[in-house]
Amino acid sequence: MNKITIAIDGFSSTGKSTVAKQLAKHLGYVYVDTGAMYRAVAYYAMQNGLINQEYFKVEALVSQLSNINITFKFNETLGFAEVYLNGVNVEKEIRTLEVSNFVSTVASVSQVRKKLVEQQQKFGENKGVVMDGRDIGTVVFPNAELKLFMIASAEKRAQRRYQELIEKGDDVDYEAVLKNVQERDHLDTTRKDSPLVMAEDAIEFDNSDLSREEQFDKILELVSLKL
Numbered sequence: 626m627n628k629i630t631i632a633i634d635g636f637s638s639t640g641k642s643t644v645a646k647q648l649a650k651h652l653g654y655v656y657v658d659t660g661a662m663y664r665a666v667a668y669y670a671m672q673n674g675l676i677n678q679e680y681f682k683v684e685a686l687v688s689q690l691s692n693i694n695i696t697f698k699f700n701e702t703l704g705f706a707e708v709y710l711n712g713v714n715v716e717k718e719i720r721t722l723e724v725s726n727f728v729s730t731v732a733s734v735s736q737v738r739k740k741l742v743e744q745q746q747k748f749g750e751n752k753g754v755v756m757d758g759r760d761i762g763t764v765v766f767p768n769a770e771l772k773l774f775m776i777a778s779a780e781k782r783a784q785r786r787y788q789e790l791i792e793k794g795d796d797v798d799y800e801a802v803l804k805n806v807q808e809r810d811h812l813d814t815t816r817k818d819s820p821l822v823m824a825e826d827a828i829e830f831d832n833s834d835l836s837r838e839e840q841f842d843k844i845l846e847l848v849s850l851k852l
């Protein structure tokens with residue numbers, strides 16, 4: 626069957642990765658979580674003393690980019706690929722609120738974006754890929770056959786992210802999660818390089834009041850029109 630590229634962009638915690646994983650599994654496509662790649666770079670910066678509340682050593686990070694190797698390895702049990710930083714599985718470490726608080730700053734650095742975008746384009750060069758992020762339909766795959774732009778209210782999104790963190794055993798409060806979601810929205814939409822914006826040919830998809838199943842069914846309909 627004809628293989629296509631599916632780009633899913635949108636604000637944080639809009640359920641992009643949930644639907645992207647469901648789609649990839651259903652279609653037998655590769656799923657790439659590009660947010661995980663930016664998170665891995667942010668985690669590297671934190672671990673190496675390049676960023677904290679007081680400073681961000683941008684030049685040092687840029688000069689160390691060639692030492693940062695990000696890979697994915699499929700986990701049969703989980704049913705999706707986990708992210709590795711220099712050979713170490715960092716899937717859990719990159720999902721904390723602390724990493725979320727630094728990731729958009731790190732993701733605003735053009736050299737970081739250039740490195741990751743090149744890698745993402747390689748992942749998708751043979752099509753048959755579902756990729757989620759902020760700039761997939763605008764920068765990484767401007768010719769993707771299907772582009773979705775996911776939206777939901779900030780409160781709904783913060784509630785979902787809060788629930789996820791609590792279920793993982795993280796000790797966070799809702800207000801801090803909401804603040805993070807709003808700050809990342811702001812940083813992601815106002816950065817100079819590849820700001821979060823809906824591609825002209827993307828389909829806006831509001832899932833505020835949809836269950837996972839309803840959302841999946843509606844998106845599958847959109848996919849079937851492109852196959």
Ligand code: C5P
Nearest residue numbers: 637659660663728729732758759760809
């Ligand atoms: O998708 P997720 O919430 O894990 O992304 C974390 C952060 O990584 C985003 O808030 C954004 O700053 C950055 N990002 C990006 N471009 C992408 C994917 C993520 O700038 N394609």
